[in-house]
Amino acid sequence: MRVRIVGGGLAGSEAAWQAASRGVPVTLHEMRPARLTEAHKSDGLAELVCSNSFRSDDAEGNAVGLLHEEMRRAGSLIMAAADRHKLPAGAALAVDRDDFSACVTRALAADPLVAIERGEVAGLPPPEWDNVIIATGPLTSPALAEAIEALTGEGALAFFDAIAPIVHLDSIDPAITWRQSRYDKLGPGGTGADYINCPLRKGEYEAFIDALIGAEKTSFKAWEASTPYFEGCLPIEVMAERGRDTLRFGPMKPVGLSNPHTPGERPYAVVQLRQDNALGSLWNMVGFQTKLKHGEQTRVFRSIPGLARAEFARLGGLHRNTFLNAPKLLDPQLRLNVSPRLRFAGQITGCEGYVESAAIGLLAGQAAAAERRGRPWLSPPVTTALGALIGHITGGHLAAADDGGRSFQPMNINFGLFPPLTAGEAGPASGKDRGRNKKRRLSARALADLERWLAGRRDDAAA
């Protein structure tokens, strides 16, 4: 009757806590300390491998702060440990990493329903494990990663992110940009106007190239440098360094496009954005994977005509990672379509960040426990941060027609993943605090809807 959880990181620890809180026995399999990853240094559960920050704790004005609050209300161990060991950090929730990890480890070790087994699961879990959560994270051990890849099919598991920035639609200037697909091609399911185009004149392009080349970059860690993607997926700043026109003949080529705002004038270069989520609220800068520092990305990309006021839902990056093409492979309960005994949680599902990984662990733990107890499990409403996140992973991303369905990239929680406010829910359409008010209303709606969802699950948690 056990739920087996592989990986005692942020997601696995939270999943174990949630399942045990519902009266379901759990075995948590963690390979450390016998085998470490390139980034983990201790034998503690829920080790924070880099920063000690859970980012903003503002539940009204920031989507990750809202996620914190929803997780607290859903009985999260990770949030309880973070709150207990928080450090002064302004509006952010930062923690003492050692005390935090020790707190999580102690809580799980003390739980009579949780057994912690140390050792690598070096391949697919044995067939007699019929309810498994795989939460082995971005640095999943190679033996298990290879087995998952063999099961899910070629290309279904990625080993790095080449992330291009994603922009909120309502921050793109429609007076400068226009919608058009190259050569007005319809493509499968297209309209001929599927891209948002930002035009650059010669001087603007030259200034943009200078800014790219001069901007500060982040460096690769030694163990990331051997990841074999550099030629296949070059950062735009590297392309710019190879030649001033490389981008103009690559992702910024101006062909097949005509700017209705300046008829008769051909753009010298064009930046294209492609719809990234089914809601149409988020747009991906096509081919703009980058290693620029985050502050530099904001500065340089806002120099592109039409993006002067761009708000970024996600900035670009290139990292070693391990994640599934989840919208294609997982069902709404995070189970693998081809092998439903295997459920996934954490960063391997294609969410990004400590808090998001723990949040998906929370949902996976609840769903696995409900399945064990023969109860139905409904995911939280899409209007909540928890629901928006799982919704994005299991279906919300809109795959680009021309990439073989592989355009899914890891995502932090952000308000662009939430369904827009209805006319009745929205406040005044203008005014100085419009953006802040919108977030406040989205948060209030989320917490009200979460309470209704939690009320329906209380008998479950009390088991």
Ligand SMILES: Cc1cc2nc3c(=O)[nH]c(=O)nc-3n(C[C@H](O)[C@H](O)[C@H](O)COP(=O)(O)OP(=O)(O)OC[C@H]3O[C@@H](n4cnc5c(N)ncnc54)[C@H](O)[C@@H]3O)c2cc1C
């Ligand atoms: C180098 C690096 C830095 C990062 N920095 C940040 C940051 O600063 N802020 C942030 O929000 N996010 C960061 N992330 C992203 C991500 O949020 C974290 O990696 C987060 O820990 C993911 O949570 P998880 O539970 O999915 O995986 P993890 O916390 O990594 O947990 C996975 C666990 O599974 C174990 N494991 C792996 N394979 C096996 C196996 N076969 N058998 C048994 N156990 C196994 C591992 O030892 C590990 O304990 C970073 C990622 C990396 C790789």
